[in-house]
Amino acid sequence: MKVVNKLLEKLPDAVAGKVPDVKLQDEDIKVSLAQGTLTEEKLLPPKLAMHGITLSFEATGEATVRNFNSPGDVDENGIVGEPPAEGAESGPRPQLLLSSDVGWMRYQVAARVKAAVGTRLSFLASEQQTELSVTLSDYRAHPLGQNMREAARADLAELRLMQATDLAKLAPGDAVAWQARGALQSRLELNWADVFPANLSRLGFLRGSELLSLKVSAKASLSARVSLTDDYQLSFSRARPGRIQVAVRKVKSHEQTLSAGLGITVELLEPAAVKAQAGQLLEALLGPVLRELGKKGTTALEMMDGLVEKASKLKLDDHQKQVLGLVLERLGLDAQLADPANLPQAWADFKARVTEALENAVRSHIAEGFQYEYLRLAETSTLLDVVVEDVTAMRFHESLLKGNLVELLKWMKSLPAQQGEFELRDYLHATTLTRQQAYGFSLGLGSFELLKARNVHKQAWVVQENFQGARRMAFLGRRGYEDKLLGARGQWVVDLKADMARFAPTPVAADFGYGLHLMLWGRQKKLSRKDLHQAVDDAVVWGVLDAKDAASVLTVMQEDVGKHPIETRLELKMADDSFRALVPRIQTLDLPRFSRALARALPWSEQLPRASAEFRRAVYAPIWEAYLREVQEQGSLMLNDLSPARAAQIARWYFQKDPTVRDLGKDLQLIESEYRPGGGNFSFAEVISKNPHTLRRCRDFVSGMVRLRRAIDERKAPDELRTVFGELEGMWTTGFHLRAAGSLLADLAQSTPLGLAGVERTLTVRVADSEEQLVFSTTRGTGSTGAA
Structure with missing residues (x-):
């Protein structure tokens, strides 16, 4: 030139x-x-x-x-x-x-x-x-x-x-830009503690419906390279003398092959970190039997390795043989593999399968989460905005030009924050490189972080249009609230996901992938024994734990009760396949089924009639059904509630006349005999008073599911999703109704092909200032009864 x-x-x-x-x-x-x-x-x-x-x-x-x-x-x-x-x-x-x-x-x-x-x-x-x-x-x-x-x-x-030497020639106020459609590579720094909870259903590896108790370091990090295909713009501008602003943003798409999608791939960059977490997963899979056999300070994995080695040398005593048999049965390994000739290789193969499954689950979670976040970044949204010295901009000029943000991000990560060699203004709508507190479908990347406000109510469309006029749409439907009636479980969030991975000339509801995420969050509370029971009871109500597993979880958590602030997080998440399988099962107002869910959702108490979800179902389901039918028979278009006094009369009749309710609920007969204003949120009448319009909410919820199914089957316009969300959200505008919604969904999920195993369900517990958190889930979930 x-x-x-x-x-x-x-x-x-x-x-x-x-x-x-x-x-x-x-x-x-x-x-x-x-x-x-x-x-x-x-x-x-x-x-x-x-x-x-x-x-x-x-x-x-x-x-x-x-x-x-x-x-x-x-x-x-x-x-x-x-x-x-x-x-x-x-x-x-x-x-x-x-x-x-x-x-x-x-x-x-x-x-x-x-x-x-x-x-x-x-x-x-x-x-x-x-x-x-x-x-x-x-x-x-x-x-x-x-x-x-x-x-x-x-x-x-x-x-x-756009030559590297051109950067030095930028005068104040000047800029150069490069716009292309290609593969863009970025680096993510995530917290393992945020990645694990969403994936337990994919990491079961257990023969039956067993409790999985997983210990995860709250400080362990995970690095990943994420690649996707899209149109992007790279620009260098002179921010001030000696400094250049580097920005990468989305631009209008030139996608011509409508079926192509984003093509997201994920590569885990730290194999040693994966191996360490695979060890924690194996500890959880092996269960408590080995820990009882081992010495203090010996891990279950070390015990299992030792038993396998002894078995191969025919040195096991009778008790060790019994323990090994129990572990093999838990893991679903063929009993014949206890043969010394087969066992070492079988155990090595099992560990390799666990590590591979963990890698696949984490990659899948990151890819799904990144796509969720990316599709909700508006066209022209900034992906990276950082100010660096001229020499740094020129150093990474080649890799940035070729769509590789990884090298610059890696360099930034390696520097102490106070060194001041760069000023990060924006990275995927955040100002930090490491992502914290990723919930549900999110990785915590975008501007949609949860629970920043006490009351969140958001519906929004993000629409991208390519140069051919085709559109790719994503719907954000989120509702969150701080509910004082929930006590230590004081905040909740629900996210209805609907988005398109590909462009379509005329998008319809059938083009979308769907999902639903429910979360109850209690944080920084010194949980009392009652609070702890309530948190575990929530997990049973939502099918996260089988009732038989609740006592084990309580035992593990009991040591920190009343001593330290404890954060609990209960999550239920359905991806597209499990959610689509569930929708057809909520097409009529099945009052007995809704009544059972509402009964299970009533507040926990040490008194026997309220001490377990199944006792509450047996005692209160007929009361709820009678109440809802009487509201229904009033014929009002508004489906107004009965008075709390009338609700108390209905409850009193059942506590006095119904044999099952009378026998199981005798401890609460006096409390339920009349409505006492200001008494709290305990009795049936008080719950009715504090959480109004229950029948209307149930009807609207069914209407929303019917509307969603028709929108998909009849290929209706996506605007229908706003109405769907508006009808569904009545079941999560109070904490009580949210508990009932989770109970209903868990109940219905059992009738889908995958059952509860197709629903991601976790209870996460972290003690303040601790470097570890515990994640609990019953791997398959059977809905078994028992005291919570």
């Missing part, structure tokens, strides 16, 4: 004829011309080699010259613009801000990128591609009073084409 260190003698006629001979502030221009005009004048080279690739500026391509000279001007690249209005929701912030004294000239050209012979471009969108189309833009800041033709002469004398 010809380098000119002085002004052009004159502009080419094709350019000069279109750039007005006036001040920059006087006129808006958008000039289009053939790139051949610039190559003929040697202002643009036919080819440019850098970093092992060649840029070809074909003469038939189109070049543009555009100016920005006043507030209100819109740069489709998003580089120049106005700052977000004060108080407005956060959104992409332009690198160059319009003002009253500075304007910009933008020179934009197109190129095709090819690799040297035998070299594959790792950032191609697909393996079939051999070249890449890119758009390059050069932004030059000028005083508004400068003549536009004179500005163009100065700028075109040395057009900047």
Whole structure:
């Protein structure tokens, strides 16, 4: 390329004829011309080699010259613009801000990128591609009073084409940008404690419905490389002398193959970390039997390795043989494998399968979570925004140009936060590299973190449209609340997921993947014995624990009761397949089924009739059904509640006349005999008073499921999902009704092909200041009865 260190003698006629001979502030221009005009004048080279690739500026391509000279001007690249209005929701912030004294000239050209012979471009969108189309833009800041033709002469004398050396030439207010469709690679720093809870259903490996108690380090981290295919823009701008702002953002898609999707892949970067966590998983799978046999300080895994070695040498005594048999049975290994000739290899194979399953589950969780977050980032959203020194920008120029953010992020992660060699302004809508507190479908990447406010109610669409006019849509339907009636379990969140992985010319409800996530969260409370029982009872109500496992969990947690702040988190999550299997099972108002769920959801108490979910079902389900039928028979369009006094009368009749209720509920007969205003939230009448409109909520919930099924089956427009969410959310606008909704869903899930094993269900417990957290789940879940 010809380098000119002085002004052009004159502009080419094709350019000069279109750039007005006036001040920059006087006129808006958008000039289009053939790139051949610039190559003929040697202002643009036919080819440019850098970093092992060649840029070809074909003469038939189109070049543009555009100016920005006043507030209100819109740069489709998003580089120049106005700052977000004060108080407005956060959104992409332009690198160059319009003002009253500075304007910009933008020179934009197109190129095709090819690799040297035998070299594959790792950032191609697909393996079939051999070249890449890119758009390059050069932004030059000028005083508004400068003549536009004179500005163009100065700028075109040395057009900047995204070479590393061009970065040093950026004057204050200047920028260069590179826009392409290709494979973008990023690095995620996650917390293992956030990754594990969502995956226990995929890591069962147990013969029957067994309790899995998993210990996870709250400080252990996980690094992953995530790759996806999309259109993105890389820009370098002069933030201030000696510093360059690097920004990567989403841009309008050029996707032409509608079935392609994002093509997300995940690579785990620290095998040693995976191996360590696989050891913790094996500890959980082996269960408590080995720990009783071992010495203090010996892990279950060490005990099992020792038993296998002794068995291979025929050195097991009778008790050790019995223990080994119990463990093999728990793991579902063939009893014949206890043969010394087979056992060592079988045990080694089992450990390898556990490690592989863990890796697959974690990769799958990260890919699903990243897609959930990414689809909810609006078009032009910022993926990375960081200010670095010139030398750093030039150092990572090549990898960034090729869509690789990993190397820069790795370098940033390696530096002490106080070193000040970079200023991270935004990384996937956060200002930290490590993600914390990822819940449900989320990885904690975007601006949708949960439980930041006491009352969250959000419905929103994120719509991306490609250049062919096809759309890819994602729906965010979230409801959260801080409910004082729940005590130590004081906050809850529900997320209805609906999004499209691919573009569609005319999206319909059938094009979406669906999911539902429910969470009860109690944090930083010094749990009393009663609080602890209530938290475990919640887990039984939602099918996270079988009733028979509740006592074991209580025993494990009992030591810290009343001594330390304890955080409990109960989660129930259904992915697309399990949620779609569930929807057809809620198409009519089955009052007995809803009544059982409402009865199980009543507050826990040490008194026998309320001490377990199944006792509550036996005592209160007929009362709930009678109450709901009487409300129904009133015939009111609003389905108004009965008075609390009437609710107490219904309860009193059953406690006195129904044999089952009378016998099981005799300890509560006096309490349930009449309504006492201000008594709390315990008796049936009090629950009715504090949690109104139950029949209406149940009817609306069924209506929402019917509407969703019809929308999918009849391929209706996606706008129907707003109404669906509005009808469903009545079952989670109070903590009590949320408990009932979780109970109902867990009950219905048992009738689906995978049963409760198809639903991700966890109870997570962390003691404040502890470096570990415990995750509990009954692996398959049978809905077995018993005292909680």
